[in-house]
Amino acid sequence: MSGITVFRAKKILTMNPRAPVASHVAVRDGIILGAGALEDLSGWGAYDLDEGFADKVLMPGMIEGHSHSMEGSVWQDHYVGYYARRGPDGVERPALRSIEEVVAYLQRAEAEMGDSEAAIIAWGFDPIYFTGPRMTAADLDKVSTSRPVVVVHASFHIINVNSVVLSRANIDADTDVMGIMKGGDGAPNGELQGMPARFLALGAIGRDHFEEMGKKESLWRFARSAQLAGVTTATDLANALPEKTLANLKEVTGDPGYPLRIVPAFLGLSCPAAEGVAKMRDLSAQSTDKLRLGLVKLVADGSIQGFTARLKEPGYFNGSPNGLWYIDPGQIAGTLSAYHEAGFQVHIHTNGDQATETVLDAIEEVLTRTPNPDARFTLQHCQMAHEAHFARMARLGVCANLFANHLYYWGDQHYEQTMGPERAERMNAANTAARHGVPYAIHSDAPITPLAPLFTAWCAVNRKTVSGRVLGAAERISVEDALRAVTLGAAYTLKLDSELGSIETGKRADFTVLGEDPLAAGAEGLKDVPVWGTVLGGRAFPCADIPKE
Template identity: 30%
Template sequence: MKTSICIILVLTLFFSCKDGEKAAMNDKKSSEISQLFYNGDIITVASDQVEYAEAVVEENGKIVFVGSQKDAESKYANARKIDLNGKTLLPGFIDPHSHFGMVSNTMGQVDLNPEPVGTVVNIDDILKKLETFKEDRNIPDGEWIFGWGYDDGELAEKRHPTKRDIDKVLPNNPVYLQHTSGHMGVANTLALEKLNVNAESKSPEGGNIERFPNSKEPTGLVQETAMYPFVGNMLEILAKDQATYFDTTQEYYASNGITTAQDGMTDRNTIRFFQSQADAGKLKIDLVSLAGYAELDSNVKDSTLHFKNYKNGFKVQGTKIVADGSPQGKTAFFTKPFLTEVPGCINDCRGLPSLTQETINALFLTAYENENQLFIHCNGDATVDMIIEAHENACKQLNQALDKDRRTIIIHSQFARMDQLETFVKYNMEPSFFTNHAFFWGDLHVENLGKERAHFLSPMVSAKKLGLNPTNHSDATVTPIDPLFTIWSAVNRVSRSGAVIGDTERTTPYLAIQAITSNAAYEYFEEDLKGSISEGKLADFVILDKNPLKVEPMNIKNIQVLETIKEGKTVFKKE
C-alpha cells in the first residue's frame, strides 16, 4: 500500500513538473513580439491564382501564420495588431535587375535625363547643367566631371552631343557623359586626350569610336567596348564617395518597396565594399551582387566571395556577362538590320555582339563547370542565338544535361523570338524582361526595327503561356527604380506618344506583380525564402495605398508605397 502511494506521488509530481514546463513555454511564446496584420487586401502571391488572406502574423522576422483573422487572433492573442485600414499588403518587391552601385554613383553626377525623369530638352540644356554643376560645387579646372542619363532620341536636335559642344562650356575639365542606355557615352577633348583616344585610335572589337563626317577625328561618342576605359575611369574616381551615398541609395530602394536589391555587374573592389557595409550592420535590405565576367576564372576560385549564400544581408549570386548592346542606341545585335541609319555603319547594320562566340563559349564552360549561375545581358535575337549555342556547347563538353536546373538568366531578352522562348523552356533558362522600354523607347523601336519586332519586345504573356517564370526589371539607372511603374508598363505597354506597343503582350496586373515577387525569388533560388506571403518565409512586405488588381490599369503607376517592412522591421514609412 505504501509503495503504491509513493508511486502515485512520484507520478503526480512528474506530470505536474511537465505541465509547468509546458505552461512556461506557452507563456514564453505568447510573450514573444509578434505582429498581426489585418483589415486590408493581403495578396499572398503564393500560386498562379490570385489568393487573399484575412490576416498575417510575423514573429522574429518570419511569417508564422497566414489565414483568417479569427484564427490569427485566437492563436496569437498577444500580438501587436497592425490595422491596414483597407490598404494593400504584398510580398516585398524583389529587384530582378538594376545597378545599385551605378544608382549610388549618379548622386555625384549631373542629371541629364529628359522628361518625365528629368528636365533636359536640348543640347543647350545639357551645357547649362554642366556649367551650373561646376559652379555650384566649386569644381576646379582639371578635375573630372561626369553626367548621366542623356538620351539623343529625346533631344530636340535628335543627335548625340559632341566634344565640340561640351568644349564650349567646359574646355578645362575632362568630361564624360553617360548615355541613358549605359552602353555609350560622350567625352570632351580633354577627356579623350587623357584616355589616349585620337584620330589614330582604332575602334576596339565589339565597340565603335565615332568620327566626324569625312574625317578620322573622333566626335567624342564611344560605344560599347570603346566606352569601357571611360566607365572604368569614372567608377575609380567616384569610388571614394561610395560610403557617402550608400545609405541614401538603399533608402531610395526601400522607399520604392524593394526589400531585395541587385547590383547588376560588380567589380571585385566594390564587392568587398558591399560586404564591408553588410558586416558593419549597415544593410537594411538584402543586396545581391553579380560579379563581372572579366574575372570569372578567379571569381569562382575566390573563397572570400559568398556565392549564393547571404552573409549579413549581402551575397554574390553569380556572374554577369554583357553579350551585346542597346536597341535604342542601335548596338544590340540582331539577325535582321535596323531600318534607320546607324552611326559608324554603312550597310547590313545589325548592331554589335560585345564578345565573340569563342569567348562566350569559354565563359559558359568555366561557369557551368564551377556551378556558377550566369546572368547574360542580351537584347537582340542574334545575341540570344549566341547564348543558346554557348549553352549547348558547354553542356556537351561537360556531359551535363541541357535542362539541368542552373537557372541561367537572359537579362532583357528584349527581342527574343518565339522559337528562342521555346528553347528557354527546354533548357531551363529564364528571361528577365524590361517592359519599361515600351514606354521610354517603344515609338523609337517601331521606327528602327519595324512594328513586328517592336511589338514583340519583352513578350511576358508568351513566356508565361510557355511555362516560363519571367521577371521584369528597371535596369536602373537606365530607367528609374519604380516597381509600380514597371507593373504599369507591363500591363499597359503604352509609349510616350500613347501608342500601345504589342497589345497581345499586355499582362494581367497579377502576372506583373509575380514578375517582381515570386518569380524574382525563383530567379535567385530563393523561392523557399521570399517572394510570397507564406508560412515559414521571411516577413518581407510592402504596404500600398491602393490595390494594383483593383484600380484602373492606367492608374497603377500612381499607387503609392506607404511602408516597406524587411523581416518584420519597418525600413521605410511614408510621412
C-alpha cells in the same frame, strides 16, 4: 525568444494562390508565421498588434531582377535626362527638354560649386529625343572653361566633354582614334564614342567608374533608390567583386538599418572560368541573408538600340551591320559548363535573337552532358526571343527576365529603326513566355531606366511607347501576372522563391507598403500607386525617413 508582431493592413496581396488576400500577417524574428485573419494567427502566442498599416496595402517585397549598383553611384552626379526622375533622396530632378536646358541646369550647378577645381559630371542625357544639332564642347564650355565638364549619355556608351577635358586628355585634331567625333573644322567636337576615348577622358579627370560603384555611399544610395520604389531585394548584375567592393557590401548589408537585400552576380568574363569557379566557391561561403552570393553572369552580345546586339536574318531594320559578341560563341558552352558543373547558377545577357539562339544551343549542350533539372539558367533581356525560342526554353527549364521598360522608352525607335514593326511588336514577349510556361520576370536595368517595378509592371501590362503607340497588344499581360513577375517571378529566377516573393508562412517578412491597392488602380493607374516604404525582415522602412541630399 523575441516577440511576435501582427501587422494589420487594409489589404494584403499575398501571391499565395491558396489565400490571395489577407488582413493580417504575423512576424517573428523576421520570418512570416502566417497571413490571414487575426484569429487564424493568434494561436502562435502573445503578440503586439501593429496598426500602422491599417490604411495601407501590403504586397510581397518587390524584387528587381536586373539592376546595377551603379544606380547608387550615378546619383552623386547631376541627372540631365529628358524625363523627370526621382533621386535616391526622394527629390524629383526636372526633365530637361533641350541642349539649352541642360546647359542652363549645369550652369546653375556650377555657380553653387565655389572655387574648387572639381569636375562637373552629369548623366542620363539622351539625344535620341532631340532633333537639330548634337551637343558640342562649345555648349559645355558655356558651363565652365576652367573645370572639366562631362555629360554621360543615357546609354553610358557615349560622353560629351568640354574643352578642358579634351585638352587634359590630349585629344586634338590630329588624334586618330575611332569614336572621337570631329566637327566641320576637323577639330574634335567634344563627343566621345567608344571605350578607349571615354575611359581615357574620365581617367584624365580622375574618375574611376568601377571604384565609384563599390563605394559605401553608392551602396546606400542604391538601397534608398530601391526603398523608394518599394523594392526589398535587388540584383547587381554584374560585378567583378574585387575585395574592397565585397568588404563594403558586407559592411553595409550588415547594418540593420540598411533597407535592401542585394544579389550581386559575379561578372564571369572578368577572369578565366577556372579562376572564376574558385572565386565563386570562396564567395558563396560568405553569403548572408542580406547579401546573396552565388550567382554568375555572362554577357553574350550588346544592345539593340546601340546596334551591337547579334541578330539573325533579316538583321537590323535600317540596314546597320550586325552587332558584337562579347564572348566567343564557340566558348559559351565551355564557360557555362565550368560554372554549372561546380553547382553555380548562371544568368546570360542576350539581346539579339542570334545571341539567344546561340546561348540556348550552349545550354542544351551543357544540360545534355550534365543534366540538372533545376539549373534555372536565365536569359537576361532576351528581348527578341520568339515563339520557338520560348518553346525551347520551356523544354530546357530556362527562365527569361524581360526588359519591359524598353517598350516605353525605346519602343518607337525599335518600331522605326532597329527592328521594324513586326519584330518590335513581339519584343519582350511576356505573354508568349507565359503561354509556354517559361518562368519569367520583368526588369528596369537601372540605372539605364528608372528602378521602379510598378512602372515596369505598367510597361508589361500596357506596352505603350513614349509616343502612345501600343507595341504588340497580343503580348500584354494582366496586372496580376505583372505583379507576380516583380515578386515571385524574379525570386524564381534567383532561386530565392522558397524564402522570398510571397507572403506566406515560413518566408522572410519582406513587404512593399503601398498607399493604394494596385489591383484596384488597374492597368492605367499601376505606375502611379504611391509607395509608403518597405518592411524588410519585419522592420519598417518608411520613405519619409530618407534624408534629403
